[in-house]
Amino acid sequence: MTSTHSLEKKAAAPTTRLGRLAKIVGPGIIAVLSWLGAGDLITSSVAGANYGYAMMWVLAVSLLLRFLIVNIIARFQLCNNQGMTILQGYAQLHPFFAWFMLGYALIMGHLTNAYMIKGAGEALATLLHIDYPLLASFAVVLGVWLLVGRNIYSLIEGVMKGLLALMTLAFMALAIMSKPDVGGILAGTIGFSIPPDEGVHGALLVAVSVIGAVAGSIANFVHPYVMRQKGWVGPEHKRIQRNDLLFAVFVGIIINLAIWVVGAEILRPNGIEVKTLDDLGAALQMFFGTGGWLIFFVGVFATLFASIAGKTTAFPMLITDAFQHIRPERREKYGKEFHHDPMHKWFMLFILVTPLVWSLPGMPDFVTLTIGVNALNIIGLPVISLGLLIMSNQKKLLGNYRNNWFENIALGFATILAVWVAFQLGTQLLA
Structure with a gap:
């Protein structure tokens, strides 16, 4: 059965090099769009607009940690000899991890979709020139539900590839046109300093938000x-997985760097502080006029919509996996396909519908909500990285696929970094 399936896949494989490339980069594209969303868009632009390149090192460290963490997560799932998912890998260490991942994924799935839905609603309302962002957010939720409620993974994948290309080209063009300060970028990358506070959002909060949005995001679990x-x-898929992830991270570097440059070279010199999507859209409008404004808001809406679809598809898998580990009789009853468990649809509805409450009048604005939620990601990073450090060194499960010394140092560093920044931020807030 397996060999027949493999032959069918080989026969259906594209014959051109470009076709083969487009075929293999699917999970990476899904992951990078799920990572990008509003988290990277807002945190990178705010950091660039408020602090120039002074905290570029935070982005560099976060992107390196993202690659290492996601690669280890993916390798564990591919190479463990028990066929475990990443959640099962955590859960076999101690029952605490299953409960933690269930609660953490539910909370962060809700909050992450909260700012995504709020931002997509505001972008759609702006494009339609209507003053009803809440109604637009309802439309976004309805549209996503109609999309993810069907088995159309290939369509989602194709749409995301196109949207990723559009967003990358738009920000790259603007970043190049702004003539970035290469020396400033290099100095900020090796500077390792936190500048004095400027603007509404403090430097430490922005730094923590960047780390949370990139390295600590629960969306990193989307990939496996x-x-x-x-x-x-x-x-046998380990090599293609690693190359796919390298591609995704490379694209993520380009997009994050381009957004950061736009903030540092266009918004900051013009005294524009990122408080709303309009502030970020002003950068494209300055250079490209009304067409630039339209490209920005269409791109932002499309990217957020696609990211919401990706999270609403993947988060319930993680949540259902954790739930079935706590309630193993459900896995025996419904099998390994998560969508067969009726709770999967309820988890999906929770992740998608309950975040609408954050779009109600009087709730925090989109930028503040985005920065705050991504900063909260830092709370889960110590547990995630420490658990990953232990399970990715289990010889009985991984054999020769265990971590190398650099990966172990990096995971230890991620744990210490998360604890330190969380302590610093807590001290600052209580002062």
């Missing part, structure tokens, strides 16, 4: 579940 949908399930 999308891999599973793609059919990458064993050690």
Whole structure:
């Protein structure tokens, strides 16, 4: 059965190099769009607009940690000899991890979609020139539900590829036109300093938000579940998974760097502080006029919509996986396909519908909500990285696929960094 399936896949494989490339980068595209969303867009632009390149090192460290963490997560799922998902890997260490991941994924899934839905609603309302962002947010939720409620993974994948290309080209063009200060970028990358506070959002809060949005994001767990949908399930897929992830991280570097440059070179010199999407859209409008404004808001809406669809597809898999580990009789009853469990749809509805409360009048604005939620990601990073450090060194499960010394140092550093920044931020807030 397996060999027949493999032959069918080989026969259906594209014959051109470009076709093969487009075919294999699917999970990475899904992951990078899920990562990008509003988190990177807002945190990078705010950091650039408020602090120039002074905190570029935070982005560099976060992107390195993201690659290492996601690669280790994916390798564990592909190479463990028990066929465990990443959640099962955590849960076999101690029952605490299953409960933690269930609660953490529910809370962060809700909050992450909260600012995504709020931002998509505001972008759609702006494009339609209506003063009803809440109504637009309802429309976004309805549209996503109609999309993810069907087995159309290939369509989601194709749409995301196009949207990623559009957003990358738009910000790259603007970043290049703004003539970035290469020396300033290099100095900020090796500077390792936190500048004095400027603007509404303090430097430490912005730094923590960047780390949370990039390295500590629960969305990093999207990748292995999308891999599973793609059919990458064993050690033979390890190389293609790593290359796919390298591609995704490379694209993420380009997008984050371009957004940061736009903030530092266009918004900051013009005294524009990122408080709303309009402030960020002003950068494109300055250079490209009304067309630039339209490209920005269409791109932002499309990217947020796609990211909400990605999170609403992947988060319930992680949540259902954790729930079934706590209630193993459900896995026995419904099998390994998560969507067969009726709770999967309820988790999906929770992740998608309850965040609408944050779009009600009187709730925090989009930028503040985005920065705050991404800063909260830092709370889960010590547990995630410490658990990953332990389970990715288990010889009985991974054999020769265990961590190397650099990966162990990096995970230890991520744990210490998360604890330190959380302590610093808590001290600052209580002062």
